[in-house]
Amino acid sequence: MLKSKLQSAFTFGKTERYVVIFGVICFIIYPFLFKATFPIHIMITVFIYAILGTAWNITGSAGLVSLGQTFFYGVAGYVSAILSYHFGVNFWVGLVIAMAVNAVIGVSIGSLLAKVYNQYFAIATIALAEMARAIVINWPFVGGSVGLFLPYDRCDSLIKCQFMTNRVPYYFIIMGLYVLVIIFTNYIFNTRFGYYLKAMKGNRDAAMSLGINIDRLKMKAIIANAVIAAIPGPFMAQYTFFLSHDTFFKFQTSVYALLVAVLGGIGTLWGPLVGALVLIPLSELFRITIGGSGRATDLVVLGAIMMIMAVYQPQGILGFRTNKLKERLPGKKLFLGKSKKDTGADK
């Protein structure tokens, strides 16, 4: 039982395996090549959005567009921060508790949005994030509108996930968390649950007629999304030592979580990472070179790129590969195979 579960968690294609090994080596070498703070900060941001995008992808592969990733992210960040601020709970316990809280929230959202689909689902998730923001602003216990400064113990510690002098440990922690997320997501995509999610996106009526309980499936997807999206929240809180409604319930976070998944490829395992690797450095680059002083030229360029992608490559960056290998080739093969057989040229 456990063996088969592990098997589905570590199922990778042949080329995929080599790319993964190569990628892992690159990511491990990266902080030793670029020692400055900024490149490491960018990669940390990439991993944060990759995790948020991966979480988005679970509901996304079921055709449920979430525009409230920042809700899960922010709630988890605040839960762990309050636990450490008021009760002295350490980071890792706080992280697990935050994930559990998000799972419960996932259940309530799942039942709340049970009959809500398509654009209405997206709007409802925006509303959730805005509601949470309003609550945080008016609640002094969680810092109110001022925000919450987390205490720093004047010594770096892995247990508290606090490193004042060096960002490299943060880099490796978030990378390790991302690896865990990928293993879990790969497990989901390679089991019945993953197939059901795709079927739900394909056609809900047909899915129901084939024995899929749509309501329960939807709830499970939202829970999985909420639990995974909980991971970067506590990390970000310890990374910046400061939480506010502005940074943790920012609509832009939701949009970026969606964009990295859409840019990389909806419903794909590696799409969010690929999307984040392209989008985050690109947006930083544009911000530095052509943005600034309120002109927002960088966002205009970014928006144009997204529009071009949406029109000409809706399957995302990974879609280039899928198009060639999975969709076009078998069709050609089938055609050739048949015509050869018909003429008797084969064998």
Next chain:
Amino acid sequence: MKRLEVKNLNKSFGGLKATNNVSFSVEPGEVLGLIGPNGAGKTTLFNCLTGFLKVDSGTVHFGDDEVQNKLPDKINKMGIARTFQIPHTFRNMTVLENVMVGAFSKSNDVNQCREEALEVLKFIGMEHKKDLMGQHITLADEKLLAIARALSTKPGLLLLDEAMSGLTPLEAQYAIEVVKKIRASGVSIIVVEHVMEIVMPISDRVIVINAGAKIADGKPEVVSRDPAVIECYLGGV
């Protein structure tokens, strides 16, 4: 024992009686043709049997189980599978994955379901197309795929809602062969069709519905000569 027994089934939408006191039964291994003019209530009846619509009154028994007003997924798990007028293919999945989703109804082991799905595809003659995406196959293949998908849930009763309409005569001929093969494997089938050339030769028995009510029930050759049936199709003389 009867595979399916429907007793006094009623369903109305406001003032319109879409299903009016319909009773019939299906024997194991039988192909039942369900015909009637446009708007007669054939699809409504299907939706009532498979849980997509709640019935107003009456009972539906599948073997010993009561089926009426249960959720579609529960009814499928009991052993009633259906196809739709529009094939409703999962366009974002390959043909094999489409069928696997059906196979998951009875098991959650991926490898086992893949094997089962391949077997169903072989049975229906589509295995060479297993890696094509759902959005790239033709209508005829989509209709066959819908049957394969329903079949992979290992049903005792298969409801085919116009599974053979819109096909060329050659494709329809192939689909008829498939239906005959399915019947030979012991599955009962209810076929809704408009095309008489299809429904008459494959049905063991035919029931005719007009304006929600059953007006004839019997052997195909008898029913097709029934004056009431001729009248509802061609109008009164």
